[in-house]
Amino acid sequence: LLIAFGFTVQRDYILSTQYQQGFWTDVSRLCPDMTQDTVILVEDASLARVEHMNPFAGQFARILGFIYKFPEAWIEPDNLRQSSQPKVLRLNSNWQANILIDNNLLRLDRKTLVKTRRNTPKSQLNSTNVIFLQAHQGQLVRKTDSLVIDDKTAQFKQNSSNLKMPPFEKGVLYPYLINDLSNQSINYLSTGSQEEATDQYEDENSI
Template identity: 40%
Template sequence: MSHSRKKSIATVGLSLFFTLLIASGFRVQQDFVAIAQYQRTFWTDIAKLCPDMTRRSIILIDFNQDPVGLERVQSFNNRFPRLLSLIYKFPLSWINDEDPNQSIQPKAYRLDDDWQEYIALEDDFLQINRESALDQRELPGKVRSDRVMFLRSHESRLSRQFEPLVVGDRTFPLKQNSTQLKEPPFRPNLLFDLLMFPSN
């Protein structure tokens, strides 16, 4: 084979390689844009659905739709329960940095697929532990169900359930929104602009 033919084959091969490299780079970039859009929609939905969040509020999410790569996103890693305190500035008396389990700021937890088998406790109490929640840090354990805001994920959007939570043959009253608020009454914190869409 002549030198010029080898050079042509090498040029075509390198051209194909770099074309594939660029195409895969665009695909990765598109995935990250989609995930960023998803997480902003997710946290904005939580704010709109739970404007009545306050000290000791627990937000449970029946979270059945994890887009590919979501686990790589900072807001969905093991700091998930405390992320609201990075979106909103809660009163300092609600935060305990030395022992996060003692913090009384609102916290959000994603429920595991089989959460219904483990969450029911005695009358008006739910158990949020390693068996019921995906998030394994700062689990509150036994909580009054009327402190719980229950959200369901459907087609990448969240909705809030106000009617009692039915688990088997038992019902648990959920927190009701007795305020006229449209969004939580807290000032923005460090991640607000990154994780929230601007108010309309």
């Protein structure tokens, strides 16, 4: 029984790695125009899980800083909140009820993001430097139209570049998390309803 469990964990570890590779490759492909202070949002419920681990938990918001070498002026190693490097954040299941404070003004805190530590202060962000990624017909796509909730509207960052990938030097995790674009990545999107990973915390300086 113990041996069988070991094989299951090993299988989940391999699958988790493949999910991460597929996801971060798509983030790079869909967001080649990421720049200083860009925030990339994705719905947590759209990301698949494996039985014994969550491939998208942990230091999730910091990962782009290890895939790419951003300018040193953008980096605050001890406080990601003060860092202006691009970062990816996961939206919780109730984000639509709380995210729009005003036109083009987003609320990014515990009410909209996957559970953060209690001492994370409220954060407001202009949507025009925010990229919204969403699952559509089994693929991750970039939202190009406006988000409209009640009487408020948010316009997201538009890609006016001809870039296919972000124009930054490759970081230490690039060869491990970015697939060749000519290769088909594994499907890392959820195929059904799943419980939100509320037992996982983002770093307290994740925003």
